[in-house]
Amino acid sequence: MEEVRPRDRDATRRRILDAAIRLFSELGYDQVTMRLLAAEAEANVALINRYFGSKRELFAEVLEQQGKFPGMLDKAHDDLPRHLAEFVAERLFAERDDNPVISAVNRTGASPEVQEILRERMITAILDPLAARLPGPDAHLRATVAAALIMGSGTVHRLLGPHHLEAGSRAAVVDHLTAVFATCLGTPN
Amino acid sequence: MEEVRPRDRDATRRRILDAAIRLFSELGYDQVTMRLLAAEAEANVALINRYFGSKRELFAEVLEQQGKFPGMLDKAHDDLPRHLAEFVAERLFAERDDNPVISAVNRTGASPEVQEILRERMITAILDPLAARLPGPDAHLRATVAAALIMGSGTVHRLLGPHHLEAGSRAAVVDHLTAVFATCLGTPN
DNA sequence: GAAGTTAGTAGACGCTTGTTTACATGTCAA
DNA sequence: TTGACATGTAAACAAGCGTCTACTAACTTC
Numbered sequence: 001m002e003e004v005r006p007r008d009r010d011a012t013r014r015r016i017l018d019a020a021i022r023l024f025s026e027l028g029y030d031q032v033t034m035r036l037l038a039a040e041a042e043a044n045v046a047l048i049n050r051y052f053g054s055k056r057e058l059f060a061e062v063l064e065q066q067g068k069f070p071g072m073l074d075k076a077h078d079d080l081p082r083h084l085a086e087f088v089a090e091r092l093f094a095e096r097d098d099n100p101v102i103s104a105v106n107r108t109g110a111s112p113e114v115q116e117i118l119r120e121r122m123i124t125a126i127l128d129p130l131a132a133r134l135p136g137p138d139a140h141l142r143a144t145v146a147a148a149l150i151m152g153s154g155t156v157h158r159l160l161g162p163h164h165l166e167a168g169s170r171a172a173v174v175d176h177l178t179a180v181f182a183t184c185l186g187t188p189n
Numbered sequence: 190m191e192e193v194r195p196r197d198r199d200a201t202r203r204r205i206l207d208a209a210i211r212l213f214s215e216l217g218y219d220q221v222t223m224r225l226l227a228a229e230a231e232a233n234v235a236l237i238n239r240y241f242g243s244k245r246e247l248f249a250e251v252l253e254q255q256g257k258f259p260g261m262l263d264k265a266h267d268d269l270p271r272h273l274a275e276f277v278a279e280r281l282f283a284e285r286d287d288n289p290v291i292s293a294v295n296r297t298g299a300s301p302e303v304q305e306i307l308r309e310r311m312i313t314a315i316l317d318p319l320a321a322r323l324p325g326p327d328a329h330l331r332a333t334v335a336a337a338l339i340m341g342s343g344t345v346h347r348l349l350g351p352h353h354l355e356a357g358s359r360a361a362v363v364d365h366l367t368a369v370f371a372t373c374l375g376t377p378n
Numbered sequence: 379g380a381a382g383t384t385a386g387t388a389g390a391c392g393c394t395t396g397t398t399t400a401c402a403t404g405t406c407a408a
Numbered sequence: 409t410t411g412a413c414a415t416g417t418a419a420a421c422a423a424g425c426g427t428c429t430a431c432t433a434a435c436t437t438c
Contacts, residue, residue: 007404007415028299030219034396044417049397105344109298110217119348141354141362144345145338145369152341156333158299159308165330173330176373180334183372184365196385196434223426233387238427 013051016041020062025100028107029059029114059104060117066100069126080133081185084146085177088153093162093170097154101125106154126150134185146184202240205230209251214289217296218248218303248293249306255289258315269322270374273335274366277342282359284351286343290314295343315339325375335373 019041023032034055038045052058097103105118131143156164165173208230212221223244227234241247286292294307320332345353354362 009415012415030298031300033394035394044415045396046398046418047416050415055396105348107299109219109300110296110347111220111298115348122345122348138358138361138365141358141365144349144354145342145365148341148345149334149338149369150341151344152337152339153334155294155340155344156337159294159304159311160333165333169327169330172327176327176330176334180369180373184369198385201385222424224424233385234426235388235428236386239385244426 009051012041012043012047016043016048016051016058017062017065020058021066021100024059024062025097025103026107028104028109030109030111031107056113056117059114063101063104063117063121063125066121066125068124068129069101081181082174082178084150084181085174088150088177089170089174092153092157092165092173093167094157095162097157102151102154105151106158122147122151136186138186142184142186146181149180149184198240201230201232201236205232205237205240205247206251206254209247210255210289213248213251214286214292215296217293217298219298219300220296245302245306248303252290252293252306252310252314255310255314258290258318270370271363271367273339273370273374274363277339277366278359278363281342281346281354281362282351282356283346286346288343291340291343294340295347311336311340323374327375331373331375335370338369338373 016037019037020032023037023040032055034045034048037048037055037058041048048055048058052061091097091099091102097106101121105122108114108118126147127140127143130146131139134142136142205226208226209221212226212229221244223234223237226237226244226247230237237244237247241250280286280288280291286295290310294311297303297307315336316329316332319335320328323331325331
């Protein structure tokens with residue numbers, strides 16, 4: 001009755017990577033142990049290090065393959081503030097934070113071993129794409145403040161949960177965030 | 190040549206508490222070990238649990254004694270947005286984050302054992318005092334967004350360091366943050 | 379000065395962590 | 409079929425963690 005799984009290097013690697021994306025997003029780097037990871041991926045612990053080198057390198061690969069900040073470069077939005085507001089609101093009310101980069105940054109403490117990875121991801125996945133869409137000399141400053149708001153809303157969600165704001169007020173939240181982002185990004189463009 | 194310290198319960202307790210404030214702020218909950226704490230306080234490890242019960246309870250006491258969000262209730266500021274902007278800018282450029290509550294929240298990962306403590310502090314030290322100063326029915330919403338910006342700037346500082354924005358641009362940063370906070374809090378009041 | 383209480387110490391306890399080693403088993407070429 | 413290699417497994421490793429117990433030494437009280 002025991003299900004036998006064919007030996008498949010790529011599939012196993014894939015299962016581990018998927019489990020890592022899920023767990024690192026939900027729990028952050030420190031709370032995810034190799035054994036929990038292995039159990040979630042239904043794989044042996046030693047295989048994680050065989051395929052990815054170390055926990056740290058696996059974490060780096062998880063964040064790398066997430067690419068840029070979602071919807072930042074894909075299509076040229078005519079209303080960036082509203083787009084960001086809806087993105088943030090979506091995450092504020094969501095039951096679980098489903099953005100690996102933002103969630104992992106927020107849920108991962110000050111572990112020195114992964115700080116450089118998070119810093120690099122923060123810059124290349126969020127800050128730079130955002131600044132690239134802003135005109136003017138102080139684009140970097142404005143992108144930084146916007147990024148702070150995005151990250152901070154993740155912190156709020158993590159600590160206070162998805163039911164902190166009344167569920168019915170979602171439209172008002174989007175409107176308010178839109179106004180704030182508009183001020184933050186400069187010209188409403 | 191060995192310095193002898195007189196036996197002093199209160200002084201020892203105080204040294205431990207001071208060391209805890211310093212270390213938890215700089216490193217977050219998880220990165221601070223009991224042994225590091227004891228070394229910093231120049232006290233024995235067992236004394237920490239004797240005086241505070243456990244690492245968790247010490248952490249709670251550290252955050253509790255920090256009181257409310259600084260300068261939020263003390264004096265009635267005529268320009269709250271600018272006040273918040275200067276507070277955030279000060280922390281953005283500071284070499285080290287010196288606000289225990291915000292710093293500890295940012296640097297502490299998703300450890301379930303302290304999440305409730307952080308949540309409670311976030312509400313009573315930041316969110317509630319802020320909302321209390323805002324008029325209107327959606328004060329809670331606006332305070333939440335402002336809190337997100339405050340916390341998020343802490344995240345930016347943690348990951349990118351104090352030199353991410355050019356040091357000379359501090360006045361521009363304050364001006365920009367003031368505008369954002371004004372939009373965020375509603376009436377510029 | 380003796381007895382009792384209390385501050386401070388040293389070390390071990392049990393557990394968990396990431397990582398590694400030694401081994402078994404499936405797969406495929408010759 | 410046999411050898412070689414790739415894949416998967418189980419167990420152990422050393423190190424670190426928070427906590428606790430057994431003990432010493434100092435101060436207080438009679």
